[in-house]
Amino acid sequence: MRPKKMILLLTILSLLLVSCTKTDIEDQTFSLLSGIDKKGNQLYFYSVAPVFHAEAKKKIEEYEVKSHTMRTARNEFDSRATALSMANKLQLFLVGKGLVKEHNIFALMDVLYRDVTSGSNARVVMVDGPVKDVIKFAPENRPRLPIYLTKLIDAAYLRNLTQRVTLLEFQWQMIEPGITPYITEIMLDKQGIKLKGIALLNNHGKYVNSLDLNESVMLSMLMRKKQGTYSLTVPIKKGDDKVMNKYMSATYTSVKDKVKVSMREGHFHFDVELKMDANITESIHLVTRDRNYLQVEKKLKKILDKDFKILIKKLQKNKVDPIGYGLYAQAYQYKNWKKIKDRWPEEFAKATFSLKTNVKFKYPGSVQE
Amino acid sequence: MSHMQSNKISNLQFTLFIASTQIGLGILYIPRDLMRVAGTDGWVSVILSWILATTANLIIIQLMKRIPGLTIRTALQRYCGKWIGGLFYLFIIAYLIFFSFLIVSAAVFIVQVWILQRIPAYYIMLLLVAPIFYLCCKGVKIMGRYVEITTMISIWMPFLLFIPLYRGNLLYFLPLIKDGLLPILKGVGSTLFFFLGFEMTMFLYPYLETKEKASFNVIVANTISMSVLMLVTIVNFSYFSPTQLMDTLWPTLSLLRIITFPFLERLEVIFLSFYLVSFSTTWVTYTFFSIYGLTGLFKRSLLPKHFFYFLALFVISSFFFTLSYNDIMRYVKYSNILGFFVGYVFPILFISYLYFFQDRIDRRRQTCDQKK
Incomplete structure (x- = not known):
């Protein structure tokens, strides 16, 4: 019985040791935002961390270092920051447009995936312009930059104005052959930080084109993963006088898409049927006194059809497939998919689409003419 | 026999x-193995x-019904x-000794990689080994109760996996049976070992209270494990892209990382800590029956000091060497082969041997006894 008691005692005593390695929050530098950019032929790394010390006036520290890899940059940060820098609370990962245009950033991000301690829910964001300007941006009427940016992106994501892409999702997009990556895009103008929409990357991880806010909403309607609300405004009739234009805004609910894949003349053909209910939120100069909703519905359908077609044409022209039609092709045309698996983006550009939107007015709003 | 009488476990x-x-360890790495071998049809291999x-x-x-009143050791010797x-x-x-050492070392390794990077291995080993020692000393009855408690503690964990499933992509499973049956059959090769652990029936059966229900019980037990593995497999397969899954070392832990609450990040650390509790039943069982078997073989009575020496060896060994990921995976492969013989081959061999020779041997024994 004696060894048993001894071990029990040792175990209990060893639990006390936990208190020996107490760490105060002041002694940790949580890197909440990190970034990479390129100037000339040099890589620049950025890190932003909150400061918890009571004496510090400015509650945030930001660094820019010239280095080779993210790990070497960490040593540089450690040599400057208040305390040990940690990446496990990372919220944002910014990349400069200049870098993404020329290089595959995924290769540079290896440490974020290999090291289990780094947070993998950081949002991947492209900055249209130098990352440095965004890092230095600290107006007085905003919370600390990492918190502000995180909230901005998450809120916009709820309205589908952009997509929130975490590190793990980005890895998925890069590795999965049936989809090409896309990330959030922001920029800094005179009024502050502005969300631009979505940056589209090709399957080599290089930037090719951007989608604006309206296109982002439409893109997210076509995506498999649907969340949040969709609010679109479409011009029904456009004229020279901007005030007299006819507009129709609606929030779209229960958006459902049906995709059928077939082969036509050796290329993929996608039948996409988009069903949704529209709740009218705004109609400018539109609904006439005779309540001719049916006509408006028809018109809206036509316009949406056209807009979606333009969007898909844009994607095809740039040879990017952020919606992931390759996954449908894999699921429904596996034999043909297997042959072209490695060059899906080119094949996607050759594919034909027939798109049908099916809008149903559900609620005309609380005004009835 | 009194040891068994006082140590009955309920059904x-x-x-x-x-x-x-x-x-055990399986749910952390088997989805990856399965994807490598069988592709997205791996779930069929699970069934x-x-x-x-x-x-x-x-x-x-x-087999155990054929030898009532005997343990596997006495039956083999008879x-x-x-x-x-x-x-x-x-x-x-x-096999039991090898496997119990391996599985505790693997736990130490995972804890060190995922949670406590700066704590030396022997320290973690010491902490893991202490409860094993306590439970083993108390015998099968207390271990049975412990298993009940750990089940209650860890029953919420599978439900956590539904969160990543929600974000998953079920299109990956289409078309069903992509490349024919061969990959699926190959996949059986890796999932078969997940079910190892049922060979404990050989040792536990004599302790069982109502032996008539044993067949039903093992079917239920295997179904429970199968549903857990199935869930883990489907979640992993739908969340990761096939290539991504092949490149992810501990996929089940990686996918838990996406779950965040406003006040909590890296949920997999908490998951892993709780998982250790349910994992511990595996170590405890294997360790107990290793020593139980050894002492039986050398005709010694089961004493706490035996467990103490055995577990002390674990701790001492971790002073000198720790296993790397590749070591662990290699040894898991070896132990799987051993386990295959113990769990799948040996019972068939023994039962067919008994089928032919049991009566004859029993009769001869009886006549021998009568002569005496």
């Missing part, structure tokens, strides 16, 4: 014992291997002779 405990021994494992387990029950029987038994014990 529920018996069921949970088997299920929780089966659910096939479940059928195989349950059959193997029922064979063990039939029917196969002191030496050959002893050799077989030694083989089983060697």
Whole structure:
């Protein structure tokens, strides 16, 4: 019985040791935002961390270092920051447009995936312009930059104005052959930080084109993963006088898409049927006194059809497939998919689409003419 | 015999014992193996291997029914002779010892990689080994209760996996049966080992209270493990892209990382800490029966000091060397091969041997006894 008691005692005593390695929050530098950019032929790394010390006036520290890899940059940060820098609370990962245009950033991000301690829910964001300007941006009427940016992106994501892409999702997009990556895009103008929409990357991880806010909403309607609300405004009739234009805004609910894949003349053909209910939120100069909703519905359908077609044409022209039609092709045309698996983006550009939107007015709003 | 009489376990405990021994290290890495071998049709292999494992387990029950009142050691020595029987038994014990050491080392490794990077291995080992020692000293009855408690503690964990499933992509499973049956059959090769742990039936059966229900119990136990593995497999397959899954070392832990709450990040650390609790049933069972087997083989009575020496060896060994990821995976492969012989091959061999020779040997023994 004696060894048993001894071990029990040792175990209990060893639990006390936990208190020996107490760490105060002041002694940790949580890197909440990190970034990479390129100037000339040099890589620049950025890190932003909150400061918890009571004496510090400015509650945030930001660094820019010239280095080779993210790990070497960490040593540089450690040599400057208040305390040990940690990446496990990372919220944002910014990349400069200049870098993404020329290089595959995924290769540079290896440490974020290999090291289990780094947070993998950081949002991947492209900055249209130098990352440095965004890092230095600290107006007085905003919370600390990492918190502000995180909230901005998450809120916009709820309205589908952009997509929130975490590190793990980005890895998925890069590795999965049936989809090409896309990330959030922001920029800094005179009024502050502005969300631009979505940056589209090709399957080599290089930037090719951007989608604006309206296109982002439409893109997210076509995506498999649907969340949040969709609010679109479409011009029904456009004229020279901007005030007299006819507009129709609606929030779209229960958006459902049906995709059928077939082969036509050796290329993929996608039948996409988009069903949704529209709740009218705004109609400018539109609904006439005779309540001719049916006509408006028809018109809206036509316009949406056209807009979606333009969007898909844009994607095809740039040879990017952020919606992931390759996954449908894999699921429904596996034999043909297997042959072209490695060059899906080119094949996607050759594919034909027939798109049908099916809008149903559900609620005309609380005004009835 | 008194040891067994005072240590009866209920049928529920018996069921949970088997299920929780089966659910071990496997759910952390098997989805990846399965994807490498069988592709997205791997889930079919899970069902096939479940059928195989349950059959193997029922064979063990039939075997134990043939030798009422005997343990596997006494039966082996009675029917196969002191030496050959002893050799077989030694083989089983060697497997148990090897596996219990391996699985505790693997736990230490995972804890060190995922949670406590800066704590030395022997320290973690010491902390893990202490509860094993306590439980083993108390015998099977207390271990049975422990298993019940750990099941209650860890019952919420599978439900956590539904969160990543929600973000998953079920399109990956289409078309069903992509490349024919061959990959699926190959996949059975890796999932079959997930169910190892049911060979504990051989040792637990004599302790069981109501032996008539044993067959039903093992079917339930295997089904529980199968559903857990199925869930883990489907979540992993739908969340990761096939290529991504092949490149992710501990996929199940990686996918838990996406779950965040406003006040909590890296949920997999908490998951892993709780998982260790349910994982511990595997170590405890294997460790107990290793020593139980050893002392039985050398005709010694089971004493706490035996466990103490055995577990002390674990700690001492971790002073000198720790296993790397590749080591662990290599040894897991070896132990799987051993386990295959112990769990699947040995019972069939023994039961067919008994089928032909049991009556004859029993009769000869009786006449011998009468002559005396």
